[in-house]
Amino acid sequence: MASILSAAHIATIEQSPYKLDFPLLAQNPQLAFLDSAATAQRPATVLDAERHFYETMNANPLRGLYRLSVEATASIDAARTRIARFIGATDDDGTPQGNAIVFTRNASEALNLLSRTLPRLTELGPGDDVVISIMEHHSNLIPWQQVCAATGANLVYLRLTEDFSIPKSELAEKIGPRTKIVSVTHVSNVLGVQNDVAAIAARAHEVGALCIVDGAQSVPHVAVNVRSLGCDFLAFSAHKLGGPMGIGVLWGKPELLDAMPPFLVGGEMIDSVTETDAVWSPVPQKFEAGTQDAAGSYATDAAIAYLEAHDMAALEERERLLAAYLCEQLQSRDYITIVGPSEPDRHVGAVSFDVKGIHPHDVASILDMSNVCIRAGHHCAQPLLTYLGWHSTCRASVAFYNDKADIDRLIAGLDTVWGIFNGRN
Amino acid sequence: MDVTSLYNEQFMDHVTHPDYKYAMEDATHEHDGINPSCGDELHLSVRLGDDGRIEECAYTGHGCAVSMASADMMSDLMVGKTPAEAIELCALFKDMVTGAEKDADKLEEQLDEAALLMDVSHMPARVKCAELAWRTLSEMLQE
Structure with missing residues (x-):
């Protein structure tokens, strides 16, 4: 050849x-x-950033009213903005949707967040379908297996042809009126193939389903733009693109993130609490219970800055x-x-x-x-x-x-x- | 470490020409062992004689060269041993591959050819492969 x-x-x-x-x-x-x-x-710039955070702005973000905490908060917001721009998550006027960037521990946690919150939003139940592909990493497979077992929904697999692609006919056949959620990987971690997730998202929306893209293997290697993909959610991990281990990213359409119930609950994610009830903070804090790895978020910003600086x-x-x-x-x-x-x-x-x-x-x-x-x-x-x-x-x-x-x-x-x-x- | 120190000729001979990889028809004891991280699967068969000693030991299954060669060496070693002796040898083998027992003379004397797998103690990712047959035999005999 x-x-x-x-x-x-x-x-x-x-x-x-x-x-x-x-x-x-x-x-x-x-x-x-x-x-x-x-x-x-x-890269060294990421390791330096992690250290720089603790040496110059170490304070618990969000809550402190003193300068250090304000700086820590601002640095994380700056990271959200850069990440949003990097994946093309912008409003119609081009403003990056920094507040639609939720930090998790990894892509697996981002997908778990969705698998725990979307069933309520979509009222998933018996007779409904959740569609994934046969080439999913366990992190985008087991959460949906569990959800289907708990709700009585069916787990439906998009399968491959001999040339390792998912044909359009498979989308037409498997994604239909019963489908509530479609969650597929953008790039297979085994086969290396890139799926046409724009076509999958378009088909999902045709039948009124939500579309999640697992970008763990794509975001580090190909320019990903959530607007042109047309998906509702994108999950990926910082450590696969040169950032630190322990940081994952979930982007979602702001109106959907607003409508979703929280995932983990506790400190840092509430506006007010009474003995019997609590009011959630706005997104993204609603999904970020407890003290976050702020230095990791800051270093993730540096990792993406490295990729951008080298084109x-x-x-x-x-x-x-x-x-x-x-x-x-x-x-x-x-x-x-x-x-x-x-x-x-x-x-x-x-x-x-x-x-x-x-x-x-x-x-x-x-x-x-x-x-x-x-x-x-x-x-x-x-x-x-x-x-x-x-x-x-x-x-x-x-x-x-x-x-x-x-x-x-x-x-x-x-x-x-x-x-x-x-x-x- | 030299590539061929573990994967040497003697070791490879057990992989390519195993002596004990077959289904035993008159086994008195049988047991399955799996190694989930590698997907190694082993079916171990033993026939105990009237004197209570192991008359024959054989295995079938699939897995990496380390797990298969290890099973072949073990099967050879176990012929003529009592269950109590076999269990002790399994414990000694485990000590060898985890690095707890480093006395080469003792290992060679008691484990014979299986002492070839001493290098596995420098390869933590492969300890489970080497141990599979021995763990399976020990479990079987203790039941």
């Missing part, structure tokens, strides 16, 4: 101008970190080249089967594969000994692997800070694995 990569493309990924910005990568030049779909590395579109293009190179190199070995689309340009970040006759855990262990980090297992998407007929797979995933040498090291390591298991070492 002819390569889709030109000599100029290869020259672009030959080296990484970004590695020096990432302390862990700079300190380990021999490390080929190919597991960014699990968590990204963090998200340029980073996205570089990642597409890296993923295509990764895919083509894997395809150059006849002992490797790609689990996912064979087209190199259909992989956003992640490529799953099987090494013929060798368990993925052995592959990952042997690669680890040559300083190559990949993921092996079911990737928190067991129903997908079962559907595709696999127990587990290997997965390599790239981010813009990777370079060609990282991928070449992986391929050399895979040749070693193959040699060990086939008596050539």
